[in-house]
Amino acid sequence: MIEAWSVADVRAAEHPLLAAGDPLMERASFALATIVARDVARRRSVVGPDGGRRDGRVTGARAVLLVGPGNNGGDTLFAGAHLVRRGMGVLAVLASEHVHGGGLAALRRAGGRVVELVPESGGEGGASRWGDPDPATVEDAVSRAVGADVVLDGLLGIGASGALRGPAAVLVRRLVEVLGARTDRDERGGDGSVRSRPWVVAVDVPSGIGVDDGTLPGTVLRADRTVTFGAAKPGLLVPPAAGAAGHGAVVEIGLALGADPAGPPGPAVRRLEARDVGRLWTVPGPEDQKYTRGVLGVVAGTPTFPGAAVLVTSAAVRTGPGMVRYQGPDDVARAVLAARPEVVPASGRVQAWALGSGVPAAAAGGAGHDEPDPGGQHARIRAALADAAGDPGGATSSGGPVPTVVDAGALSLLPDRCPPWFVLTPHAGELATLLQGRGEAVDRPGVEAEPLRWARRAHELTGATVLLKGSVTLVVGPARVYAQADAPAWLATAGAGDVLTGILGVVLAGHAARAVAEPGSVAELAAAAALVHGLAAERANPGGPISALDVAAAVPGVVCELVAAR
Numbered sequence: 001m002i003e004a005w006s007v008a009d010v011r012a013a014e015h016p017l018l019a020a021g022d023p024l025m026e027r028a029s030f031a032l033a034t035i036v037a038r039d040v041a042r043r044r045s046v047v048g049p050d051g052g053r054r055d056g057r058v059t060g061a062r063a064v065l066l067v068g069p070g071n072n073g074g075d076t077l078f079a080g081a082h083l084v085r086r087g088m089g090v091l092a093v094l095a096s097e098h099v100h101g102g103g104l105a106a107l108r109r110a111g112g113r114v115v116e117l118v119p120e121s122g123g124e125g126g127a128s129r130w131g132d133p134d135p136a137t138v139e140d141a142v143s144r145a146v147g148a149d150v151v152l153d154g155l156l157g158i159g160a161s162g163a164l165r166g167p168a169a170v171l172v173r174r175l176v177e178v179l180g181a182r183t184d185r186d187e188r189g190g191d192g193s194v195r196s197r198p199w200v201v202a203v204d205v206p207s208g209i210g211v212d213d214g215t216l217p218g219t220v221l222r223a224d225r226t227v228t229f230g231a232a233k234p235g236l237l238v239p240p241a242a243g244a245a246g247h248g249a250v251v252e253i254g255l256a257l258g259a260d261p262a263g264p265p266g267p268a269v270r271r272l273e274a275r276d277v278g279r280l281w282t283v284p285g286p287e288d289q290k291y292t293r294g295v296l297g298v299v300a301g302t303p304t305f306p307g308a309a310v311l312v313t314s315a316a317v318r319t320g321p322g323m324v325r326y327q328g329p330d331d332v333a334r335a336v337l338a339a340r341p342e343v344v345p346a347s348g349r350v351q352a353w354a355l356g357s358g359v360p361a362a363a364a365g366g367a368g369h370d371e372p373d374p375g376g377q378h379a380r381i382r383a384a385l386a387d388a389a390g391d392p393g394g395a396t397s398s399g400g401p402v403p404t405v406v407d408a409g410a411l412s413l414l415p416d417r418c419p420p421w422f423v424l425t426p427h428a429g430e431l432a433t434l435l436q437g438r439g440e441a442v443d444r445p446g447v448e449a450e451p452l453r454w455a456r457r458a459h460e461l462t463g464a465t466v467l468l469k470g471s472v473t474l475v476v477g478p479a480r481v482y483a484q485a486d487a488p489a490w491l492a493t494a495g496a497g498d499v500l501t502g503i504l505g506v507v508l509a510g511h512a513a514r515a516v517a518e519p520g521s522v523a524e525l526a527a528a529a530a531l532v533h534g535l536a537a538e539r540a541n542p543g544g545p546i547s548a549l550d551v552a553a554a555v556p557g558v559v560c561e562l563v564a565a566r
């Protein structure tokens with residue numbers, strides 16, 4: 001599992017170490033330089049006499065450091081000094097009036113060069129306040145950076161507030177403009193090494209991201225790699241900022257995060273990895289039979305949208321429940337049975353529900369409003385929701401309370417307050433509609449700009465666990481946030497969400513009692529389902545187009561691997 005800690009928690013953990021004179025910056029900058037050198041060597045890899053590729057030489061490679069006012073710039077300058085000692089040509093571009101004095105002195109001692117960023121018209125006789133003969137305009141700095149092998153973004157770290165300001169902001173905007181027009185494919189050297197585009201390494205975080213909330217308040221230089229110190233930060237996992245972080249590397253510097261019982265209750269954001277999920281899977285034993293293994297009840301699809309019912313039930317059957325029951329109009333049930341004869345088209349006890357996929361939303365006005373009910377599905381969903389919440393007046397006798405996936409049209413049928421074992425699975429547009437219905441002034445772009453904030457808000461307002469679908473899927477439940485980035489971009493295809501509904505429904509059915517008794521566990525189960533969904537998409541056709549049904553078909557193989565590895 002990757003654990004991301006808030007800025008306040010990281011600062012609190014570093015405090016006693018700094019007070020005891022622990023050389024945190026030395027550790028951080030040495031590790032940063034080691035990773036940068038390794039990346040540069042790989043990037044300059046060449047074809048050897050045997051035809052295989054081998055790491056290239058670090059000596060002679062060029063690094064440009066973008067240096068801001070704080071300790072983030074200090075880390076970068078000290079790392080620059082290490083890189084000089086490894087034989088690299090290092091140029092620091094100072095983008096602030098003040099920079100870390102010790103770091104600057106170390107870089108100079110090692111033989112690194114330093115220029116100070118000045119306005120285009122600046123220079124003022126060619127002398128800068130750092131006593132270096134070379135002031136550099138933004139265009140100078142950009143052309144040095146673009147021509148380098150590696151750029152270290154050390155403008156701002158966890159001390160950032162808001163969008164980058166001043167000369168650093170101008171520099172980054174211009175650099176992003178110029179680099180945006182280039183790709184690795186533009187040009188390779190005769191030996192096969194990449195020449196045209198520098199490798200960008202963000203120091204601790206890409207400068208100017210919302211470190212705690214994952215927002216992008218201004219232009220940010222997109223990194224190929226982020227080397228982060230002590231622990232990951234929420235903004236490295238949460239979109240949209242997570243998209244600027246590239247490959248991650250967490251450098252251990254001795255912070256005792258999570259060790260203090262009086263300290264913070266846990267990381268701000270978590271990300272499950274494949275090895276975490278196998279242990280969550282309910283594996284049947286010899287004493288199990290279909291009713292003990294978990295029965296999932298599905299209300300999905302309408303005569304107009306029967307495909308969703310087929311997709312939810314297909315994915316559910318493939319995920320390994322004891323049984324899947326389907327409730328819906330006869331012609332939809334026939335389509336479901338034609339695809340999956342294992343499905344039982346009758347009501348009865350269930351351990352979890354999957355509701356609403358392929359069912360249109362009820363007209364505004366909510367439950368009880370006199371809208372036409374497509375195929376009677378709204379009535380079935382309302383009954384199941386009441387049953388799942390544990391309402392004794394519920395019209396079905398399926399054995400609630402039980403955990404429930406609330407998707408698509410079912411989101412419009414929710415009561416004002418839900419139990420945390422309801423997992424709402426909106427995409428950004430559906431979340432905006434749900435929030436608007438509860439008095440929040442936010443639209444889809446607003447949700448996309450601050451998905452963590454709005455998923456949290458939806459959790460607060462409804463009480464339910466919220467799984468916000470996207471290229472990074474966020475899950476917010478009681479005291480837990482997960483950010484899963486397992487799915488290939490190819491998964492953005494019609495029906496993919498229905499498949500997730502089926503997988504998640506079965507995961508919940510396998511842990512029904514725990515989900516109700518320990519609401520904090522629901523978010524983890526939902527994150528696990530998102531991970532399996534993403535891995536199944538990757539397995540369905542690595543690197544190429546995938547259909548939703550192909551994803552469902554790939555689930556058994558993924559589950560098998562996860563369980564075998566536990």
Ligand SMILES: NC(=O)C1=CN([C@@H]2O[C@H](COP(=O)(O)OP(=O)(O)OC[C@H]3O[C@@H](n4cnc5c(N)ncnc54)[C@H](OP(=O)(O)O)[C@@H]3O)[C@@H](O)[C@H]2O)[C@@H](O)CC1
Nearest residue numbers: 014024025070071072156157158159160161163164165204
């Ligand atoms: N945690 C750890 O254990 C370790 C942490 N380490 C390192 O320390 C880093 C944190 O250092 P830091 O506290 O000095 O903050 P950092 O981000 O460098 O800059 C703050 C400065 O930027 C300014 N500023 C703020 N916003 C701005 C904006 N939008 N645009 C422009 N300027 C802005 C702000 O000005 P102010 O807001 O105060 O006016 C202030 O001057 C951390 O990320 C990691 O790299 C490691 O050394 C090892 C151990």
Ligand SMILES: [K+]
Nearest residue numbers: 153156203207
């Ligand atoms: K940075």
